[in-house]
Amino acid sequence: MPAAASGSRTLGRDLLGLALIALVGLGGYWLFPDNLAFLTRVISVALLVLSLDLIVGYCGIASLGQGALYGAGAYAAGIACVHGITDPVLLILIGAAAGAVMGLLMGAIMLRAHGLPQLVLSIAIVQLLHEAANKASSITGGSDGLSGMSPAPLFGVFEFDLWGRSAYLFGLGLLLIVFAVLRFVTRSPFGMICRGLKEDPLRISALGIYAFPVLLNMFVISGTVAGMGGALAAIATQVVGLDSVSFEVSANALVMLVLGGIGHLYGALIGTVIFMALEHIVAAINPFHWMTLVGAVLIAIVLFAPRGLSGTLDELARLLTRNRWGAGR
Amino acid sequence: MTKGFLNRWLPAGALALAGALTLGASAMADTIKVGIIGPFSGPFALQGKNFQAGAEAWLAQNGKSVAGHDIELVYRDLPTANPQQARALAQELIVRDKVQYLGGVYFTPDAMAITPLLKQGNVPLVIFNAATSAIMTSSPLVVRTSFTLSQTTTPLGKAAVERGVKKFVSIVSDYGPGVDAEGAFKKAIEAAGGEVKEAIRIPLNTTEFSPIMQRIRDAGAEGVFAFLPSGPPTLGFVKAFSDTGLKKAGVKLFAPGDLTQESDLPALGEAAAGLITSFHYAVSHESEINKRFVAAGEKAIGAPDLLSFPAVGAYDGLFVISKMIAATAGKQDAEKAVEAVKGLGWESPRGPVKIDPETRHITQTIYLREVAKDAQGRWINKEIASVPEQKDSGLTK
Numbered sequence: 001m002p003a004a005a006s007g008s009r010t011l012g013r014d015l016l017g018l019a020l021i022a023l024v025g026l027g028g029y030w031l032f033p034d035n036l037a038f039l040t041r042v043i044s045v046a047l048l049v050l051s052l053d054l055i056v057g058y059c060g061i062a063s064l065g066q067g068a069l070y071g072a073g074a075y076a077a078g079i080a081c082v083h084g085i086t087d088p089v090l091l092i093l094i095g096a097a098a099g100a101v102m103g104l105l106m107g108a109i110m111l112r113a114h115g116l117p118q119l120v121l122s123i124a125i126v127q128l129l130h131e132a133a134n135k136a137s138s139i140t141g142g143s144d145g146l147s148g149m150s151p152a153p154l155f156g157v158f159e160f161d162l163w164g165r166s167a168y169l170f171g172l173g174l175l176l177i178v179f180a181v182l183r184f185v186t187r188s189p190f191g192m193i194c195r196g197l198k199e200d201p202l203r204i205s206a207l208g209i210y211a212f213p214v215l216l217n218m219f220v221i222s223g224t225v226a227g228m229g230g231a232l233a234a235i236a237t238q239v240v241g242l243d244s245v246s247f248e249v250s251a252n253a254l255v256m257l258v259l260g261g262i263g264h265l266y267g268a269l270i271g272t273v274i275f276m277a278l279e280h281i282v283a284a285i286n287p288f289h290w291m292t293l294v295g296a297v298l299i300a301i302v303l304f305a306p307r308g309l310s311g312t313l314d315e316l317a318r319l320l321t322r323n324r325w326g327a328g329r
Numbered sequence: 330m331t332k333g334f335l336n337r338w339l340p341a342g343a344l345a346l347a348g349a350l351t352l353g354a355s356a357m358a359d360t361i362k363v364g365i366i367g368p369f370s371g372p373f374a375l376q377g378k379n380f381q382a383g384a385e386a387w388l389a390q391n392g393k394s395v396a397g398h399d400i401e402l403v404y405r406d407l408p409t410a411n412p413q414q415a416r417a418l419a420q421e422l423i424v425r426d427k428v429q430y431l432g433g434v435y436f437t438p439d440a441m442a443i444t445p446l447l448k449q450g451n452v453p454l455v456i457f458n459a460a461t462s463a464i465m466t467s468s469p470l471v472v473r474t475s476f477t478l479s480q481t482t483t484p485l486g487k488a489a490v491e492r493g494v495k496k497f498v499s500i501v502s503d504y505g506p507g508v509d510a511e512g513a514f515k516k517a518i519e520a521a522g523g524e525v526k527e528a529i530r531i532p533l534n535t536t537e538f539s540p541i542m543q544r545i546r547d548a549g550a551e552g553v554f555a556f557l558p559s560g561p562p563t564l565g566f567v568k569a570f571s572d573t574g575l576k577k578a579g580v581k582l583f584a585p586g587d588l589t590q591e592s593d594l595p596a597l598g599e600a601a602a603g604l605i606t607s608f609h610y611a612v613s614h615e616s617e618i619n620k621r622f623v624a625a626g627e628k629a630i631g632a633p634d635l636l637s638f639p640a641v642g643a644y645d646g647l648f649v650i651s652k653m654i655a656a657t658a659g660k661q662d663a664e665k666a667v668e669a670v671k672g673l674g675w676e677s678p679r680g681p682v683k684i685d686p687e688t689r690h691i692t693q694t695i696y697l698r699e700v701a702k703d704a705q706g707r708w709i710n711k712e713i714a715s716v717p718e719q720k721d722s723g724l725t726k
Contacts, residue, residue, distance in 0.1 A: 035425055037420045037421055038417065131532070134503070143502075143504035143505075144412070145438045161449065162446060233413065237416050239413050239442040240413065241412040241413040244413060283406055288374075288404075291371075
């Protein structure tokens with residue numbers, strides 16, 4: 001197949017995908033006008049899970065410490081906001097920068113190890129940061145949380161209020177931009193090398209490519225995305241708690257990613273939406289035993305859809321269209 | 330194609346929205362929703378269950394409607410101190426569930442995260458537990474029916490010196506109420522002629538206490554003052570204090586009653602015997618109204634040993650909310666509701682109480698208690714002295 005044709009085809013598919021996300025997002029805005037605060041949180045966590053997918057799904061690096069990047073963004077944006085920088089777009093950029101710097105540090109440390117030690121390092125980093133945020137309570141508010149933020153209206157017009165309309169649309173716009181950029185990044189030669197490193201590192205190094213800077217680059221990109229997610233959460237809820245830089249958040253992100261399907265950007269989105277919606281609905285129905293129910297559903301999904309929801313959808317689509325394709329082959 | 334899709338679904342979405350709105354409006358007609366946020370799962374689940382038991386005990390005794398308006402309680406789970414989640418839950422209760430009142434809140438950080446929402450949402454918050462003095466200054470729409478650390482701790486200073494214990498090490502959880510407790514105790518003990526030789530703050534989520542006990546031993550203090558949030562941390566702390574031999578060595582532990590809550594006493598047993606605590610409520614408090622409350626509360630919670638102080642905060646909290654509902658004739662008017670309960674006094678299961686019109690915090694008797702066995706052989710907090718009409722002293726510097 002000629003390269004140009006394949007290029008325009010994937011571009012068309014990407015545009016369709018983005019349109020679909022926008023449509024679902026706007027549908028959420030119209031259908032659930034009372035749930036926008038929750039939906040904004042979903043978008044914020046979706047950014048975190050996307051960033052984790054870049055590391056786990058595209059580079060094959062196991063991490064249970066993604067909360068470090070998310071929390072860095074949240075605290076950076078929160079602290080900046082408390083100290084008078086209130087423009088929301090600027091706050092997102094500050095969060096992104098903080099996430100990127102943290103990504104650089106975390107990558108530099110984690111890439112020294114492989115396999116399980118790497119996983120342990122990621123946990124150690126997020127725990128250390130958690131304690132640091134707790135100890136530095138004069139800056140971060142410690143266990144009491146960082147509060148007193150009042151972000152300025154978006155573009156000087158749209159206020160971040162109790163109903164969360166502007167926060168949600170702001171978040172949706174951010175997600176669309178990030179998603180489009182990530183589609184581009186993951187399909188670029190750089191993204192391909194990352195995938196190659198995941199599949200067969202020996203062969204990639206035989207090609208003369210040194211893995212460390214490539215993976216470190218991906219860590220920085222991942223940190224940028226996670227940092228934006230954290231900053232969005234800080235702007236939308238106007239409180240930053242120690243929870244945002246915790247092992248729990250990191251582990252939950254991994255659960256959502258596995259649920260949606262590792263190595264697909266769409267999978268990260270689907271996993272986040274399904275997991276958080278499930279948790280949200282069950283916790284509202286039964287606030288006393290909801291964790292048990294969520295756990296049972298998760299076990300069921302992992303048992304019956306081991307490749308994640310998006311993987312299962314792919315398979316289903318393949319089964320449905322096999323006859324058509326089969327005839328061509 | 331997307332345009333056709335949009336055209337087709339936009340009207341459907343609008344229709345669904347309109348439907349949801351009318352449904353919401355008709356459901357609001359005469360049921361007043363009260364959102365209760367507390368730890369209903371996880372390590373602090375028992376404290377949350379006490380919220381539920383206290384609230385349900387009140388409804389069982391007084392009926393589910395006030396002046397013709399039905400009360401519906403909406404519970405939301407917040408397992409540990411998590412300000413971000415607290416804010417999200419409160420926001421959702423106000424915007425989606427359309428609650429007219431918020432209640433509950435076990436941890437101070439959570440309360441601090443919720444208070445900025447109250448004005449915009451036109452919703453009062455009645456705090457059943459969170460005990461830092463400063464919460465009340467963060468919004469004029471907050472009323473509290475629990476206690477503050479400053480309130481419960483202050484009588485300990487005099488009590489300690491009377492028992493000949495003057496040199497103290499203070500140990501508190503490093504967050505709002507802990508800092509309050511440390512400050513209040515220091516002030517009280519110095520006023521009585523004692524001193525705090527070393528003040529230690531430990532992280533809120535500490536569960537291993539033997540290193541702390543070693544520090545107490547090394548400091549060579551006569552007494553220990555301690556505050557941690559009631560639940561697994563306090564159980565662990567009191568057990569460690571006894572297990573490491575500090576108690577046997579004659580070091581005296583003085584603490585607010587959070588450390589010897591009734592639901593922990595069966596597990597602590599001898600380890601807690603003789604501990605002196607000061608608090609606003611003991612389940613064993615001798616009064617007719619408390620007997621009735623305990624009976625209703627134990628029925629609501631399911632087992633007699635599980636009831637402890639958060640239940641009384643919730644019970645009185647519902648009383649305050651019922652007065653608010655009556656004063657506003659069921660209409661949503663947060664300012665008027667709060668105004669109506671300023672200065673309100675009543676007989677609570679803990680004794681005579683009053684909402685201080687200035688601070689909107691509860692004025693109450695603080696009891697000095699000793700852990701001992703009652704006639705039936707159950708471990709209780711036996712009241713040995715009382716200091717009536719204690720206001721919150723935490724804000725007067």
